Each structure stands twice: as C-alpha cells, then as structure tokens.
Amino acid sequence: MSVAAERPAVPLRPPIGSRRRASLLEVLSSTDHKRIGLLTAVTAFVYFLLGGALALTMRSELAKPGLQFLSDHTYNELFTIHGSTMFYLFAVPVVLGVGLYFVPLQLGAARIVWPRLALGGYWLFAAGGVVMYSGFLTAQGAATFGWTAYFPLSDSQATPGVGTDFWVLAVILATVGATLQALSLLATIVRLRAPGMTMLRMPLFAWSELVTVFMVITGFPVLIVAMTLLYLDRHGASIYSSSPGGAVTWQHLFWFYGHPVVYVVFFPLVGVVGETIATFSRRRFFGFKVTILSLLLFSAISMAVWGHHMFATDQVANRYFSLTSTILLVPAGIEYFGFLATMAGGRIRFASPMLFAIGFVLLFLIGGLTGIMVASPPLDYHVHDTYFVVAHFHYTLFGGTVFGLFAAIHYWFPKVTGRLLDERLAKASFVLLFLGALATFLPMFFLGSQGMTRRVADYLPLHHWTALNTLSTVGAFTIFLGVLVFLVNVMRSLRLGRLAGPDPWEGQTLEWATPSPPPRHNFAALPPIGSHTPLLDMREKGEDPLRDLRLERDGTGAEREGVGLR
Amino acid sequence: MKAIDTRNQFFDVWNVYWPIALAVFLVILGLVVILGLRYRSRSSEFPRGKDEDEPLEIGYMIGLACVAAFLVFLTFSRMPGNQDEQAKGASPVAVTVTAARWNWRFEYPEFGIVEQGTKERVPVLRVPVDTPVEFEGGSLDVIHSFWIPEQRFKRDVFPGFHTRWEMVFGDIVNSPGGGECAEFCGLEHAEMIFDVLVMPKQRFALWASSAGGTSEASGRSAGGRRA
Numbered sequence: 001m002s003v004a005a006e007r008p009a010v011p012l013r014p015p016i017g018s019r020r021r022a023s024l025l026e027v028l029s030s031t032d033h034k035r036i037g038l039l040t041a042v043t044a045f046v047y048f049l050l051g052g053a054l055a056l057t058m059r060s061e062l063a064k065p066g067l068q069f070l071s072d073h074t075y076n077e078l079f080t081i082h083g084s085t086m087f088y089l090f091a092v093p094v095v096l097g098v099g100l101y102f103v104p105l106q107l108g109a110a111r112i113v114w115p116r117l118a119l120g121g122y123w124l125f126a127a128g129g130v131v132m133y134s135g136f137l138t139a140q141g142a143a144t145f146g147w148t149a150y151f152p153l154s155d156s157q158a159t160p161g162v163g164t165d166f167w168v169l170a171v172i173l174a175t176v177g178a179t180l181q182a183l184s185l186l187a188t189i190v191r192l193r194a195p196g197m198t199m200l201r202m203p204l205f206a207w208s209e210l211v212t213v214f215m216v217i218t219g220f221p222v223l224i225v226a227m228t229l230l231y232l233d234r235h236g237a238s239i240y241s242s243s244p245g246g247a248v249t250w251q252h253l254f255w256f257y258g259h260p261v262v263y264v265v266f267f268p269l270v271g272v273v274g275e276t277i278a279t280f281s282r283r284r285f286f287g288f289k290v291t292i293l294s295l296l297l298f299s300a301i302s303m304a305v306w307g308h309h310m311f312a313t314d315q316v317a318n319r320y321f322s323l324t325s326t327i328l329l330v331p332a333g334i335e336y337f338g339f340l341a342t343m344a345g346g347r348i349r350f351a352s353p354m355l356f357a358i359g360f361v362l363l364f365l366i367g368g369l370t371g372i373m374v375a376s377p378p379l380d381y382h383v384h385d386t387y388f389v390v391a392h393f394h395y396t397l398f399g400g401t402v403f404g405l406f407a408a409i410h411y412w413f414p415k416v417t418g419r420l421l422d423e424r425l426a427k428a429s430f431v432l433l434f435l436g437a438l439a440t441f442l443p444m445f446f447l448g449s450q451g452m453t454r455r456v457a458d459y460l461p462l463h464h465w466t467a468l469n470t471l472s473t474v475g476a477f478t479i480f481l482g483v484l485v486f487l488v489n490v491m492r493s494l495r496l497g498r499l500a501g502p503d504p505w506e507g508q509t510l511e512w513a514t515p516s517p518p519p520r521h522n523f524a525a526l527p528p529i530g531s532h533t534p535l536l537d538m539r540e541k542g543e544d545p546l547r548d549l550r551l552e553r554d555g556t557g558a559e560r561e562g563v564g565l566r
Numbered sequence: 567m568k569a570i571d572t573r574n575q576f577f578d579v580w581n582v583y584w585p586i587a588l589a590v591f592l593v594i595l596g597l598v599v600i601l602g603l604r605y606r607s608r609s610s611e612f613p614r615g616k617d618e619d620e621p622l623e624i625g626y627m628i629g630l631a632c633v634a635a636f637l638v639f640l641t642f643s644r645m646p647g648n649q650d651e652q653a654k655g656a657s658p659v660a661v662t663v664t665a666a667r668w669n670w671r672f673e674y675p676e677f678g679i680v681e682q683g684t685k686e687r688v689p690v691l692r693v694p695v696d697t698p699v700e701f702e703g704g705s706l707d708v709i710h711s712f713w714i715p716e717q718r719f720k721r722d723v724f725p726g727f728h729t730r731w732e733m734v735f736g737d738i739v740n741s742p743g744g745g746e747c748a749e750f751c752g753l754e755h756a757e758m759i760f761d762v763l764v765m766p767k768q769r770f771a772l773w774a775s776s777a778g779g780t781s782e783a784s785g786r787s788a789g790g791r792r793a
Contacts, residue, residue: 072753072754072756073753076752076753144752144753145750145752146750150708150709150749150750152707152708152709152725153708153709153750153751153752158707158708158752159752243726244724244725244726244727245726245727247709247724247725247726248724281605281613282611282612282613283612283613283615283617284617285617286616286617286618287617287618287619287623288617288618289618290618290620290623290624290627312711312720312721312722312748313722313724313729314721314722314729314730314731315729318645319642319645322638322641322642323638326634326637326638326641327631327634327638329630329633329634329637330627330630330631330634333626333627333630334623334626334627334630336594337623337626340594340597340598340601343598343601343602343605344601344605345605345613345615346605346607346613347605347607347609347610347611347612347613348601348602348605348606348607349606349607349608350602350606358598358602361594361598362594362595362598365590365591365594366591369587369590369591370587372583372587372637373580373583373584373587376579376583376637376640376641377641377645378572378575378576378578378579378580378641378644378645379576379579379580379583381572381575381576381718381719381720381721382576382715382718382719382720384711384720384748385711385713385720385748385749385750386748449715450715451713451715451746453713453746453747453748453750453755453756454750455750455755456755456756457756458756459756460743462742462743463743536612539612540612
C-alpha cells in the first residue's frame with residue numbers, strides 16, 4: 001500500500017479531466033517547460049513502442065533457423081530503424097524531456113531559459129522521426145546499414161535510395177533538436193536556480209542532467225557535421241570517399257558522438273535511481289559530493305573512450321582506449337557504492353519506483369561488468385560485432401535506460417498527473433519486465449561467444465543455437481506483456497487512480513513542494529533551501545514543508561491551475 | 567614465447583575477467599537482497615546516520631583504481647607488440663585475404679594458390695597446424711571482418727588499404743562454416759562464411775605443392791549455407 005493513504009492528503013480537486021482540454025495547437029506551441037518536457041517524453045515513448053514493435057518482429061523471425069516471414073532486406077531495415085529509433089528518437093529525447101520537466105522544478109525555477117528554442121528542438125526531433133519512418137514508404141525502403149551507418153556501406157553505391165537519404169536527414173533533425181533542448185537546459189541550470197540553490201545544493205537528478213548536457217553539447221555537433229558530410233557524399237561530393245582512410249574517419253567521427261551518447265541516455269537515470277533509492281530509504285543519498293564528482297569524472301573520461309568500438313579495425317591506439325575504458329569502473333563503482341550505502345541503515349519501502357530502481361541497479365550491473373570485458377582488446381577481438389555485444393549493450397540500455405525510465409515514470413507520475421499509478425499492476429509489470437530482460441538478453445551472451453554475429457536474419461541449424469534463440473524470443477514477448485500491463489495501468493490511473501496530493505512519497509526535493517500537477521509558474525512559495533534535500537531537512541526538524549500549500553488552500557479556497565498534457 | 571596464439575590470448579584474459587565479474591555481480595546481488603530484507607520498514611521515522619564518510623569513500627576509490635590497474639595490466643601483458651614476437655621454429659605461411667560482397671578469396675602467394683569462393687561453393691581456408699600464419703587482408707567494396715570464432719579472433723578488412731594480423735592454429739580441425747564475416751556488409755552478410763581446415767604440416771605441404779595454381783574442387787557446395 002502506498003504511504004499516501006496513511007497521511008491526510010492535501011485536498012485538491014482531481015487535476016485531470018476536470019478542466020477544459022487544451023487544444024492540440026496549445027499543447028504544441030506552449031512555452032511552459034512542463035508541456036515541452038512532457039510532450040518530448042511522451043513522443044519519445046511512442047517511438048519506444050514503435051522501436052519495440054520492430055524488435056518483436058525481429059525476435060519472432062529469429063526464434064527458429066531459416067527465414068520464416070521476413071526477407072533479408074526487410075530484416076536489415078528493421079534492425080537499422082530499431083537501433084536508430086531507440087537512440088535518436090527515444091533514449092536521447094526522453095532523458096532531455098524528463099529533464100526539461102523536472103530540472104526547473106527541482107531548482108525552484110518558474111520557467112526555462114529559451115523555451116522557444118526547446119520547443120523548436122521538440123518539433124525538429126518529432127519531425128525527424130516522421131522523416132525516418134517515411135523511408136519505409138519509398139521504393140527501396142528505409143535505411144539498411146545499421147544505426148552506425150558505417151562508410152562505405154552507407155555511400156550511394158552500396159546503399160542507394162531516397163529512404164536512406166531520409167534516414168540521414170532524420171538523424172540530423174533529431175540530433176539538432178536534442179542539442180537545442182540541451183542548450184536550453186544548460187542555460188536554465190546556470191541562470192535560473194532559486195535563491196539559495198547553490199550548485200552543490202542541486203539535487204542529484206539535476207546534477208546528472210547538467211553532466212549529461214555537457215556531453216550533448218560536446219559530442220552531438222560532431223555527429224550533425226558528420227551526417228551532413230555523409231549526405232553530401234551521397235550526393236556527389238567526395239568527402240569520405242576521397243581517400244581510403246575515409247572509412248576509418250567516419251568511425252572516429254561517429255563514435256566521438258556515439259560513445260558519449262550511451263552515457264547521455266544513462267546518466268540522468270543514475271540521478272533518478274539515486275533519488276528514488278534515497279526517497280524510499282527515507283534518508284539522503286550517501287556520498288552525495290563524491291557521486292557528483294564521479295559523474296563529472298565519468299563524463300570527462302567518456303569523451304576519450306570512443307576508440308574501443310574500433311579495436312578490431314587495428315587502426316586506433318588499442319592500449320590507450322582500453323585503459324580509458326577500463327578506468328570507467330572507478331566512477332561507476334562509486335555510484336554503485338552510493339546506491340547500496342543509501343539502502344544500508346535506511347527505512348526501505350518497496351513501492352514500485354523502488355523496485356524499478358533496484359531492477360536498474362542489478363540489470364545495469366550485468367551491462368557494466370560485461371562492458372569492462374569488452375574494454376579489453378583480447379576479449380573484444382572475439383566478441384565484437386556478435387550477440388555478446390548485443391546482450392551487453394541491451395543490459396545497459398534496457399536494464400539501464402528503460403528500467404531507470406520506468407523508475408522515473410512510477411516516481412513522478414503522481415506529480416505530473418496528480419494521480420497515483422496502481423501498485424499491483426505496477427508490480428506485475430515490473431516482474432514481467434525484469435524476467436523478460438533476463439530471458440531475452442542472457443542467452444545472447446552465449447550465442448555471441450559461440451559465433452553468432454549481430455545483424456543476421458538467419459543462422460544455420462548446425463550451430464545448435466535454436467533453443468537459446470527461442471528462449472530469447474519468449475523473453476521478448478514477456479517484455480511486451482510487461483509494457484502492455486504498464487500501458488493499461490497508465491490509461492486506467494489517468495482516470496481512476498487515487499489522488500496523489502503534492503507529495504505522496506515524502507520526497508526530498510522541491511518538485512514535491514507544489515501541487516500535482518504543478519501550476520503554470522510552478523511555485524507559489526519556496527521552502528528555505530539549505531541543502532540538496534530541502535524538504536527532508538524540514539521534516540527532520542519536525543516542520544511541515546507543505547504547510548504553505550495547505551494554508552493557501554484554506555485561506556482562499558481557490559486552487560492553483562495545474563498543467564498536464566491536456 | 568610462441569607466436570600470437572589468439573586463443574591463449576583470449577582465454578588468459580577471459581579466465582580472470584569472468585570470475586571477477588561473476589563475483590562482483592553476486593556480491594552486489596547479495597548486498598541488495600540482504601540490505602533490502604534487513605532495512606525494510608514501514609516506520610515513518612527518518613533514520614539518523616552519516617550521509618557521507620569521505621575517508622571510506624576515498625579508500626574505496628583507491629581500491630577500485632587498483633582493480634582497474636590490475637585489469638589493464640593483465641590485458642596489456644597479453645597484447646604482444648606487432649613486431650617483437652616472432653615464432654620460433656616453423657617458418658610462417660602467408661595468406662592474402664580478399665573480401666567482397668559476399669564472399670572470400672584466400673591466396674597463398676608462396677605457392678601460387680588461389681582459393682576463391684563462389685555463389686555455388688564455400689571457400690576453404692587451409693592452414694598448417696602449429697605454424698604462424700601471416701594474414702594480409704583487404705576488401706573490394708565495403709568493410710568486412712574476418713572472424714574465426716574457434717580462434718577467438720577477428721580483424722576488419724577495408725577497401726583501399728590492407729590490415730595485417732597473425733594467427734596460430736593449435737588443433738587439427740575441419741570446421742565447416744568455421745569462419746564468417748562479422749562486420750555487417752549488406753544483403754547477404756549472413757551467408758558470407760568460409761570453412762576452416764587445419765591440416766598436419768606434411769599434408770599441408772603436400773597440398774600446397776600439388777594444388778598450385780588452382781583451387782581444389784573439394785570445397786563444400788554452397789547449398790548448405792542456408793537451411
């Protein structure tokens with residue numbers, strides 16, 4: 001049972017469905033950071049569902065050897081658009097969308113800097129997705145060279161077609177959009193912190209978004225330029241094709257973006273999970289300062305590890321990139337120390353956000369530990385470009401990003417909608433997703449080390465890979481069920497969920513010191529900010545951080561207008 | 567020291583890495599379970615306790631750095647330099663690998679042998695056992711990757727320039743489909759395979775002297791590529 005039932009909730013009218021719906025135009029043109037953030041995150045989630053549908057189709061094909069119902073060409077389109085969707089259209093936008101919604105709230109800000117820039121960023125990203133998927137409607141279909149677009153496979157001879165050009169343009173659109181949103185977020189963090197909110201009083205999530213933004217503005221412009229040059233090369237300019245080294249140049253440019261981006265889609269969730277664990281352990285995150293330091297260290301080193309994607313080319317300094325990549329275990333280990341040390345000595349409640357946070361801790365760990373393996377060239381020479389690597393990065397991206405996102409959704413859903421998700425459905429979806437993640441991706445480690453390469457629609461029965469592949473496919477459908485239960489829960493709770501009140505979890509940070517959903521300008525009054533957990537400080541002193549909210553309500557009888565998606 | 571046996575190189579590192587990884591996983595899993603059970607509570611108290619412990623954290627950080635140093639040292643020690651580790655005894659065999667969508671060609675310049683895969687025939691890579699094989703690889707179109715899973719090694723081959731690598735095959739094996747292209751290269755990437763035949767030294771020498779100039783007709787029919 002949720003803690004909300006045990007305390008008198010602040011009496012607020014149902015925030016959703018009680019007021020006039022905003023028109024589509026209002027939603028799409030609002031400069032309210034909450035609308036921009038929510039719009040970005042929800043759109044990204046729709047792309048997540050699309051990308052997941054592509055994955056299910058591929059897993060169905062791979063359940064048995066032989067080509068069942070897909071052609072090689074269709075399969076190549078599917079894995080290309082699956083990977084591209086999950087990075088360019090889901091993971092990157094969703095962490096920025098969640099950041100645009102919650103960072104200003106955590107900083108006590110009323111708005112963001114450059115809201116129109118962030119809104120324009122949303123339009124570019126959303127349009128990029130439409131452009132990418134419209135590739136399926138063209139004569140030669142969508143792009144077929146993988147989300148990495150390795151040159152010269154991506155040149156106009158090896159992969160012709162207007163759908164492929166669409167893909168290049170779509171990636172540029174989405175990446176420019178993400179960069180604009182990141183700039184807005186950076187400026188907001190620098191300029192709009194509430195009085196008293198010094199840098200070291202920013203909550204962990206806000207810090208993790210700040211560090212993320214550093215990587216976005218360093219790495220993303222490189223991809224935008226590299227993709228633009230690819231587009232020109234495909235249309236007659238000799239850029240990469242002018243020398244035999246062009247193929248290697250492309251890999252350098254791509255991974256200079258491509259490695260930081262995997263931390264871009266991971267760091268904000270470290271922040272979410274850290275805050276979730278702290279809140280549901282009823283204490284501060286252990287080792288806050290050292291964790292901030294580790295995030296900064298992590299992001300700095302992450303700009304110097306891209307070459308570990310190129311060990312098998314023999315064209316990079318393998319020892320250097322092996323060293324930098326292995327060192328990442330130090331900041332990662334510090335973060336894990338914080339997660340566990342916060343639980344130790346806490347008063348832990350296993351509500352659904354906490355379960356997803358623990359799912360993140362365990363599943364990402366598999367990705368992290370195997371990540372240290374592939375940082376060693378003698379191991380990577382074998383497992384590179386195989387299902388071993390596919391398993392590794394799905395534990396970081398599914399175990400990390402998706403479980404972290406689900407922790408964030410279950411944690412902040414009451415803040416955004418004013419209603420609580422149903423705990424029983426939430427726990428059911430957690431169990432399905434967790435078991436699904438194990439069943440889908442663990443077999444891939446064995447398949448990869450036994451010789452199954454990634455990006456193949458088919459495999460020979462003589463390799464005896466059928467059982468493992470079938471298990472993986474069963475796992476994928478388990479994940480599908482988990483997502484389905486989650487969607488039912490969201491739909492149901494939007495209308496029927498219990499009212500959350502401003503602070504159902506006894507949160508520690510400022511977003512909980514305002515009604516749910518927050519009014520247009522976020523706060524009527526701010527509590528004193530003396531640390532990164534201002535609400536917890538007050539509660540420990542026996543003060544009620546929501547007192548002003550209650551007084552305001554009692555005094556005037558009027559409610560403040562809430563802002564949701566509709 | 568022997569020439570680069572890629573399997574030893576892999577297992578020397580692998581046999582240390584995976585037990586450490588498994589141990590770390592089990593320790594953290596155990597801690598999550600133990601802490602979860604021990605501190606599970608419905609209490610509305612806010613526990614009083616330290617929120618940081620800098621000496622402990624710094625000590626832990628140093629410990630982590632030592633682990634990283636150990637792993638890096640192990641990895642580096644199993645990465646021989648390119649030139650300094652020549653095989654003793656057997657003189658190396660040179661093989662030129664040419665990849666093109668979606669097949670392989672193996673040339674033995676010393677013997678004038680060309681082994682060419684076709685749509686109908688899976689090419690066979692024949693190598694002598696316990697002898698360093700010096701590969702020089704290139705591509706005619708896009709990037710491919712020469713991978714022999716049994717040898718725990720792959721190397722990318724590029725259009726326009728050559729990459730070089732050396733392997734030693736330790737066991738006599740006949741491995742159909744034992745080699746594959748690991749770098750996605752387009753439509754028939756999944757079918758871009760080759761067979762690996764590791765032969766006793768004398769038999770290899772016999773084959774090399776008799777098969778000069780032609781590719782042997784013993785290659786398997788490509789009908790078996792796809793089920």
